[in-house]
Amino acid sequence: MKNWRKVIALMLVLAMAFSMVACGGEAGSSSSETSTPESTVEPTSEDESSEEGVEPEPTGDELATPREETLYFGGIQWGKPGSNNPMSPNPNFSLIDQSDMARVAEWETLYMFNLLDGKAYPLLADGDFEWNADKTVITVKMNPAAKWSDGTALTAHDVAATFDAHVKYESNLGADYSTYIESIVATDDATVEITAVTGDNYNPLKLEEYLPKVYVMQKAYLEAKDAEHGGDPIEMKNDTWWDAPHSGPYTPVLFDSISKWVAQRNDNYWGQDASLFGGLPAPKYLAHNIFADNASTAVGFQNAEVDVNQQYLPNIQDMWEKEGHPISTYLDDAPYHISAGIPSAFFNMNREGLDQVEIRKAIAMATDFDQINSASMTGQSPKYSDVPRSLFNPTVGERSLIRDPEALKEYQFMGKDIEGANKLLDDAGIVDTNGDGVREYNGKELSFKVQCPTGWSDWNSALEVVAAAGKEIGITLETYFTETATWTEDLQGGNFDIIMNGPAAASIANPWTRTYQLMYGFGGEFAERQTSNWGRYYDARVDELINLIPVETDEAKLLEYYEELNIKYLTDVPSFGLMYRPAYFHAVNETVWTGFPVADDGSNIPPQICINGYGIAALYNIHLVNG
Numbered sequence: 001m002k003n004w005r006k007v008i009a010l011m012l013v014l015a016m017a018f019s020m021v022a023c024g025g026e027a028g029s030s031s032s033e034t035s036t037p038e039s040t041v042e043p044t045s046e047d048e049s050s051e052e053g054v055e056p057e058p059t060g061d062e063l064a065t066p067r068e069e070t071l072y073f074g075g076i077q078w079g080k081p082g083s084n085n086p087m088s089p090n091p092n093f094s095l096i097d098q099s100d101m102a103r104v105a106e107w108e109t110l111y112m113f114n115l116l117d118g119k120a121y122p123l124l125a126d127g128d129f130e131w132n133a134d135k136t137v138i139t140v141k142m143n144p145a146a147k148w149s150d151g152t153a154l155t156a157h158d159v160a161a162t163f164d165a166h167v168k169y170e171s172n173l174g175a176d177y178s179t180y181i182e183s184i185v186a187t188d189d190a191t192v193e194i195t196a197v198t199g200d201n202y203n204p205l206k207l208e209e210y211l212p213k214v215y216v217m218q219k220a221y222l223e224a225k226d227a228e229h230g231g232d233p234i235e236m237k238n239d240t241w242w243d244a245p246h247s248g249p250y251t252p253v254l255f256d257s258i259s260k261w262v263a264q265r266n267d268n269y270w271g272q273d274a275s276l277f278g279g280l281p282a283p284k285y286l287a288h289n290i291f292a293d294n295a296s297t298a299v300g301f302q303n304a305e306v307d308v309n310q311q312y313l314p315n316i317q318d319m320w321e322k323e324g325h326p327i328s329t330y331l332d333d334a335p336y337h338i339s340a341g342i343p344s345a346f347f348n349m350n351r352e353g354l355d356q357v358e359i360r361k362a363i364a365m366a367t368d369f370d371q372i373n374s375a376s377m378t379g380q381s382p383k384y385s386d387v388p389r390s391l392f393n394p395t396v397g398e399r400s401l402i403r404d405p406e407a408l409k410e411y412q413f414m415g416k417d418i419e420g421a422n423k424l425l426d427d428a429g430i431v432d433t434n435g436d437g438v439r440e441y442n443g444k445e446l447s448f449k450v451q452c453p454t455g456w457s458d459w460n461s462a463l464e465v466v467a468a469a470g471k472e473i474g475i476t477l478e479t480y481f482t483e484t485a486t487w488t489e490d491l492q493g494g495n496f497d498i499i500m501n502g503p504a505a506a507s508i509a510n511p512w513t514r515t516y517q518l519m520y521g522f523g524g525e526f527a528e529r530q531t532s533n534w535g536r537y538y539d540a541r542v543d544e545l546i547n548l549i550p551v552e553t554d555e556a557k558l559l560e561y562y563e564e565l566n567i568k569y570l571t572d573v574p575s576f577g578l579m580y581r582p583a584y585f586h587a588v589n590e591t592v593w594t595g596f597p598v599a600d601d602g603s604n605i606p607p608q609i610c611i612n613g614y615g616i617a618a619l620y621n622i623h624l625v626n627g
Contacts, residue, residue: 070286251263339381
């Protein structure tokens with residue numbers, strides 16, 4: 001037991017209070033201010049600060065930040081940042097993340113999602129959002145204190161312009177949400193109305209999902225960029241936007257380096273208003289050294305070069321039990337993290353051979369999931385033998401949606417069933433005809449690449465287990481580990497055989513969002529770049545069920561729909577979960593900073609790496625160990 005951490009947690013009562021009203025939630029936790037020396041940042045000109053916000057130009061690797069003013073992250077940046085544009089299909093900048101919820105240290109959303117209680121907390125909004133009687137319109141009131149980093153007011157008109165821009169410039173988010181949102185309109189400066197599409201695409205869950213996920217962009221800046229680029233959608237999305245006004249507490253000041261990014265606190269940040277945080281976040285700088293892989297990040301973490309690490313670390317308990325580092329996790333004991341995600345192997349349904357369910361299922365059946373759990377995850381997640389596979393994660397709330405566990409048992413393969421997988425292939429006539437140990441289909445040997453980013457050691461290890469399973473059943477599976485940017489391009493563009501990715505782990509609309517990302521087939525018409533259902537699986541009944549669930553009010557019928565979906569998923573195997581995974585590997589080194597959220601500390605601050613959704617509240621709690 002990490003008793004030293006328990007003592008630290010008890011000391012947090014000395015922190016400075018901040019208030020935040022949640023949608024049905026409690027008031028926020030507390031924070032302490034830090035006393036730190038002046039910055040050693042050397043701007044490239046005499047004055048590069050605006051009146052309302054600090055926006056110096058980047059100075060490359062010469063930009064230095066005092067250690068006791070800087071919170072360092074690990075495991076979220078794997079290459080030089082590419083763009084600060086929320087409409088970019090692949091910005092490769094870890095302060096921009098609009099996956100299942102948004103990262104809100106720079107750009108902000110209307111609400112923040114908290115995976116601990118499943119609630120949405122106001123950020124740019126003022127109070128709870130409200131549905132009309134027939135649940136077709138959401139009304140959101142804006143916080144009147146909200147401002148852009150250039151000092152101008154952030155209003156409902158910016159919210160409306162944001163949605164219109166995503167649609168007009170054909171961003172991935174625009175393509176997604178315009179299917180479900182008819183319009184977002186500012187009825188006055190302080191009021192936003194979000195109107196649902198009616199008919200077949202009516203989906204109230206997607207409207208709620210929008211609120212903590214999509215960054216609000218400045219209307220005036222959008223208009224200026226539109227004029228600059230003549231409204232061209234490609235140019236609008238490719239513009240890097242490093243000078244864009246934003247509303248969050250931090251501004252990127254170093255982003256052109258292959259070794260590090262830095263964001264500097266805006267000491268005029270509007271969120272220090274009493275209506276939100278009531279103060280500034282403790283670190284003056286957020287930074288991320290760009291390590292080559294998990295192993296080098298782990299070394300940096302042990303050496304206190306990383307404070308908050310979102311990274312799988314094998315046998316993480318050894319870092320404090322055997323090596324004595326001041327390192328801790330949200331939970332004291334195994335599994336150390338909150339498991340909510342299901343990283344999965346997606347089959348490309350357009351690849352010959354993989355379009356055959358027997359081949360897909362045989363690969364999944366043969367994979368040794370217990371080995372993945374022990375070797376790839378070192379026990380930091382539940383086993384499939386303990387939590388049988390389905391569309392749902394291990395949380396109690398999602399498992400409660402299984403109407404009859406017995407009805408799923410015959411479909412829930414446990415793995416390492418080599419005999420069963422071989423029989424399945426033999427019975428389908430998919431056999432090795434020339435005796436070289438590799439089965440053929442339509443006269444071609446079955447040989448596929450299994451892909452994920454290089455350096456992601458737990459994912460790499462998991463796919464090695466998949467590849468080994470292929471050998472056992474006469475299918476050549478070659479691991480293919482690429483740079484993260486290449487993996488993203490291949491994933492979204494459908495340029496892969498079998499690829500690993502994680503569907504939404506911590507969405508306000510889960511488990512529906514995960515089901516949608518895994519299986520929704522868009523009526524069989526796929527975009528050139530897919531941001532979900534990357535294998536391009538389509539079944540008309542599955543699409544129908546996914547459309548029915550968000551509008552179903554009868555609980556019994558809802559459970560029936562989910563059961564049918566689970567059976568389809570386990571029967572057709574468009575993808576298969578390789579492991580249960582924490583929503584975030586939230587591990588911290590308390591050499592420099594302390595006061596991070598831990599289980600049962602009473603703060604209700606989730607382990608969301610201090611910048612995702614409501615997890616950013618942690619930045620107002622942490623303080624210097626020697627401060």
